[in-house]
Amino acid sequence: MKVFLIKTVKTCCNEQVAYAAEMSTHAEPARQDEARAWWLRAALVAQAPREVFAVLRDDSRAAAEDRQDAIAAVVFLAGLALTLISGQAATFADDPLRAGIVIPVWLFIAGLLVGLVNYWLAGGVLYLALDWLGRGASYRQARHLLALAAVPLALSLVLLPVRLALYGDDIFRSGGSDSGPGAHVFTVLEAGFGVWSLVLLAIGIRVVQGWSWPRTAGAVVVFGGLVAVADLALSLFGG
Numbered sequence: 001m002k003v004f005l006i007k008t009v010k011t012c013c014n015e016q017v018a019y020a021a022e023m024s025t026h027a028e029p030a031r032q033d034e035a036r037a038w039w040l041r042a043a044l045v046a047q048a049p050r051e052v053f054a055v056l057r058d059d060s061r062a063a064a065e066d067r068q069d070a071i072a073a074v075v076f077l078a079g080l081a082l083t084l085i086s087g088q089a090a091t092f093a094d095d096p097l098r099a100g101i102v103i104p105v106w107l108f109i110a111g112l113l114v115g116l117v118n119y120w121l122a123g124g125v126l127y128l129a130l131d132w133l134g135r136g137a138s139y140r141q142a143r144h145l146l147a148l149a150a151v152p153l154a155l156s157l158v159l160l161p162v163r164l165a166l167y168g169d170d171i172f173r174s175g176g177s178d179s180g181p182g183a184h185v186f187t188v189l190e191a192g193f194g195v196w197s198l199v200l201l202a203i204g205i206r207v208v209q210g211w212s213w214p215r216t217a218g219a220v221v222v223f224g225g226l227v228a229v230a231d232l233a234l235s236l237f238g239g
Helices: 002-044 049-055 061-084 087-094 102-132 139-149 151-172 182-209 213-238
Strands: none
Touching: 002 049, 002 061, 049 139, 049 182, 061 087, 061 102, 061 139, 061 151, 087 102, 087 151, 102 139, 102 213, 139 182, 151 182, 182 213
């Protein structure tokens, strides 16, 4: 009788282990497919935002891990775009020692830092704005929402080759050939990408939170106000 029970237990355990291994084997390709799908969603969020943000409602740990690589890429590219339109970039090569390979190296490092700072801090500001207006997203979901809304900023990098072709590295010098009326065209285009990101942010908040447009607009205004206050505080502190 004891032998029979031991064999039965062993059989059940073996079947459970085999079942768990089979489930793990099937789950892994599914996770990989979902991670690849997020690269496509990140590329299409500017075109079909409602469909992409609807998937973002799943804030489980597994879902967050599936999209983290695509989110990280967007964060870096958006940080690079923000670095390029900064006043520091416009005067970086005024120092003769900052030329050649130094410029792209600086852009890479600065873009990475700017992206990370905006991802964590601005994502936290968005979380506070959503929480203040009611049932908000989690901090992680708010960060991912902000990152996906920043895709147009990442897309604005398509202007960089055109600027380099027209002005060369003068875009990194004050008073260079890019200081004429033609530069205003790029300023307007860059502002357009920024407005596009704000529109995506509003759509994302509405879809993820299920809020009305007035409440969504209020969240965007509160977020913008908090960012402006934080930026002013950092400027005063830095000054």
